[in-house]
Amino acid sequence: MEYPNALRQCRDCRKCREDQVEVNGCQPTRNTVCACRNGTFCPPDHPCEMCQKCQPRCPEGQVVLKPCTPYSDLQCGPATDTGSTHSWTIPVAVTVAILLLAAICFWWCCCRSPGDGRRSSRRPYEMVTSMFRKLPWYTGTEDNSINERLQSQQQHPVAEPLVPQSGSERPKRKLVPAPETDPKCVLRLSFYIFAKKIPMDNWRRFGRNLHLEENDIVLDRTEDAFYQMLYKWQNREGTKASVNTLLETLDQLHLGGVAEDISSTLVNNGTFQYETS
Incomplete structure (x- = not known):
């Protein structure tokens, strides 16, 4: 062993x-x-x-x-061409960014008609489009796409991502068996780690959240009994059985800290590793 x-x-x-x-x-x-x-x-x-x-x-x-x-x-x-593509991408992106910044500054600060002193009715995306047409490499095909994209950004601003109010949420990093290991075997070996880390008072709730039958849920407060409960769950799930399902079940029970502790232990002992893709 x-x-x-x-x-x-x-x-x-x-x-x-x-x-x-x-x-x-x-x-x-x-x-x-x-x-x-x-x-x-x-x-x-x-x-x-x-x-x-x-x-x-x-x-x-x-x-x-x-x-x-x-x-x-x-x-x-596909074979990648590192020649002409990169040489054009950077200058075009820089040029568009400069034009957009200049248009916004003019529109807010100095774009007034010379006669009546009123602020110009032209939007920033309209000014950028007109400047874009004057560039030497402009072919006309980019006009509508840039216009529509800038107009859409003004009419439908992107909402800022919500920041969790509590720091208790566990980062959702999935685990995969380490190379050169038997996935079924390392999953069974992790059952004892779950038994050690999960408080005994939560064992029955944990089994119910895995949708186990009542007669399959652990009764004795021993690690062997807990192992047998998860072993029955693994046999029922077959190839769908995954350590990530067990960790997500802990999150549902508001035991995210325990799930993170178990993840770190499994990675440190070399049986699992964090998914890279």
Whole structure:
């Protein structure tokens, strides 16, 4: 066994399947580590019931972004041209920003008709559009899109995002099993950590929020009983069972601090990692 537990006997070492190769052999405190053979892969965030074949090559017109690995398929994408595109993007963006700033300043401060002293009726987006037409690279196609976008921003200003009034909300960072681990196994190993961190008075509410039957909800206040409750939940959910579901259930019970503590523990002990995508 790799982690502290309440089991009364050792477990058998894992045996790699025919479509896998052994990366690291079994040891008294570490299970066998298996990986897919060359040319096949299995995503680390999915139960690896069978290795899948990698794409042999990229489609026509695309280039290899990342080669095939035992944990990800061949990744392809369009070839990027880093030449003329970047050389035009920055000057155009700077020019438009300067024109917009200048138009707003003129409209508020100095745009008055010379005769009667009244403020000009032209809106900033109208002034920007007229200046935009005078640029040497203007072709006429940008006129309507810029006009409509600036007008829409004035008529429908973007609302400021609401700032949570309480600092108790847990950042919604999902977890995925660490590479070279068995997702089902590491999920079961996390059950004891949930048992240690969740207050016992909340165990039954936790089980009910997982929609377990009453006869499946833990009665004894022991970590083994709590483990058996989550084990029944995992068997019922099958491939849909995820540690993120357990963490979200804690949030629903207003135990976000406990959920964050468990997330940090699972990441620190190497069984899970934060999702990067």
